[in-house]
Amino acid sequence: MSGPTGPAPFLQACRRQPVAHVPVWFMRQAGRSLPEYRRARGNGSILAAIAEPELAAELTMQPVRRYGVDAAVLFSDIIVPVHAVGFGIDVEPGRGPVVEAPFRSVDDLRRLRPLEPEADVPYVTEAVKLLVAELDPRVPLIGFAGAPFTVASYLIEGGPSRTFARVKSLMHADPGLWSALMDRLADLSGAFLRAQVEAGAAAVQLFDSWAGALSVTDYERFVLPTTRRVLAGVADLGVPAVLFGVGTGELLGAMGGAGAGVVGVDWRVPIDEARRRIGPDVAVQGNLDPAVCLAPWEVVAAEARDVLERAGGAPGHIFNLGHGVLPETDPGVLGALVDLVHAEGRAGVVP
């Protein structure tokens, strides 16, 4: 364990520096798996909860208090900026983002004006400020945004998709419109990340959750340049950036060169192999299968140890799940997992 005044292990690991212990946090750690979350959230909409800074800050803090994780992640959603500029998008409980009038033509670009954070999402910067005041400095706050492709997939498909047929159709049939859409979304994501960092977030994560639906060729042609632009646009802020997606095994070489200091991977690719594909100058985050957390503890422990061992060959590992915490997860298992990672992780640990 680091001393009470040492630097933040999460930030050190992002920079592939030596750490006192391997840092750990969980995507969607602030969520339905926690009874205190379900109590505090009640039945209101997620966008309403995000718009209440005190509530968003409380929901963000809950897993930090309970688990002793090494980072807080702002309670927010990837659709917040497109919702805030009035595109017409909502979150349907149990389904995900849904769009009443999906993006179809050049006329729809008008529905994606630039974000003015002070006017459009004052509640987000307010929540960040409340959190920075409350958090131990060794537990940095991670701000986040959806990457343009993943946000575009919701706008075009109208909701969650299994095939991404419409979004792929658009990029192939009308590369000019695709590019214009990606540019708008890059501006929105960039402005959203910048606002969070300027309010005090110490790191950012760019969620390109569904990029793994693409072939390498399509990813490199239609997605990577915009992703690069978003990351380059926040590079001057000097905070670590994590680029994350699911099922990205074949894209990791490209993602490693996108400009993020950390690439997050799911459980499909062993983390040592992921590190090899991502390249030597980038840290890795991951990658226990969230479904494994529903297994008996011996199984969880064995699979977590496997991740730690595979990642232990070099500095720069942030332990995480390969995707968000499942709502049916026992919080006791996540708590024990934090303890195990802190006790047994070896990636970059100073003996």
Add this chain to the structure above:
Amino acid sequence: MSGPTGPAPFLQACRRQPVAHVPVWFMRQAGRSLPEYRRARGNGSILAAIAEPELAAELTMQPVRRYGVDAAVLFSDIIVPVHAVGFGIDVEPGRGPVVEAPFRSVDDLRRLRPLEPEADVPYVTEAVKLLVAELDPRVPLIGFAGAPFTVASYLIEGGPSRTFARVKSLMHADPGLWSALMDRLADLSGAFLRAQVEAGAAAVQLFDSWAGALSVTDYERFVLPTTRRVLAGVADLGVPAVLFGVGTGELLGAMGGAGAGVVGVDWRVPIDEARRRIGPDVAVQGNLDPAVCLAPWEVVAAEARDVLERAGGAPGHIFNLGHGVLPETDPGVLGALVDLVHAEGRAGVVP
């Protein structure tokens, strides 16, 4: 083009023998993308259509007549055997397989008695016989079954799943029950494949569509042994077997050793890289992104040529999509694709 009496290019490619042209067929080529299919099917249930041999044979023949593909694939469904033994499963249009009472405990094993093909699925063997009588021998009929893991995922989750949380929970929490379930499903799949081949199918495909949701470790421990058993159980029939799944990039080494002569891959992994991972003694099938077929023809042609070029380094390539034909696909595009593959494919082609 092969002469009118030459051997079947599909079967030759499966055996990595020289071919007159690279063979091509499409998963779900008999389906909603065809107007003649929509006319013939009407609004009846898919299981009802499968149970009418003349209709199933007609639906199977439609894409063969229209496209000149190198293989017919029986109009059927992976849930046919579990439905036939009375597990209590149906197909909901637009959603997929749904189970009223999902598999939960050892008691549910009773709902999976062995398949007696003559009594339980006489319509399937009858359809196969009708087709074998009608088909040109150079256009073999492919029979198929769901692989135990993928069928189990529907039985346990109760329907299509994004997380596979319940099926993974069961395998980790109760490996004995998991193994018993997989054994039952292996027997069902094996008997179903055998019945189709004995009726005249010239090749089989085992659909482990969702295996890519698993980590390599879980796949090798909980799935591969049973998959191997199914394939070994039909090896004496002397027909080629294709093992297919989506998002299997990291599993290809294991799948290459499962005992299938052909491994089918989706579009996420470039097919030359897939071949490298699968190993030298196995043919590859794939792997154009079905969503690319919705793009303008120049894009389709360029991406198809890329697949042909990458696969062309060695014999043993069957051109296919990386997953099923999307319902919104223009049949004219698939027809043009067949012509392109026949004219330009080079994998194992005798000049």
